Amino acid sequence: MTFTYLDQPELFIGVSDEETRCDLCHQQKPCFDAAGFFGEDELAFICPDCLSNGRLYERDSYTCQGDVTELKRQLNEANPALSKADIDDLADQKTLDLEKTTPHLVTWQDWEWPCADGDYARFIGYGSKPLYRQLAGDSDAQSLFEKSLYYTLAEETDAEEVWEDVPKKAIPDYAASSKYSTLFYVFKSLHSDRIITLWDSD
Known part of the structure; x- marks a missing residue:
């Protein structure tokens, strides 16, 4: 699937x-x-x-719902030769593809689906310290987490403090996620190794 x-x-x-x-x-x-x-x-x-x-x-x-405003900004930055109409058309098509063909991710709150590198990112799992360690490889997992916070959260979040709330055990599936009142949603760019994190609470 x-x-x-x-x-x-x-x-x-x-x-x-x-x-x-x-x-x-x-x-x-x-x-x-x-x-x-x-x-x-x-x-x-x-x-x-x-x-x-x-x-x-x-x-x-x-x-x-996709973060179409940020998507258009990224597309414009990556394709300065394209007209506004072309950027709008490209963003609208990607947004329709996201919103019409992606399974519904159950979240505590409604938020816009994040984008990276001129496209919407792919949800790869629920954030946990083991997952961030796996994604970080030889780098520091906490640093990866802090850098990954989506721009909509970065300014208003004390990343170091929130890191303490990241689960210590891996969350393998939706059933396991329902045991947590705060969830971290991890996305990966389709075009690079960039990781994005959103989080919310019940």
């Missing part, structure tokens, strides 16, 4: 244990819960095939 902007949805999103009727193809199969989607069209379930194949383009329904 592969999605551009979300890694291992079977772990971090989960599909129904029993076959359920997909609201779009009307087949009985394992499905994602669609009750948390945004938009006017209410859906109960959507199968991975319908989601990845872009069936939400037919509906006023989307799974998340």
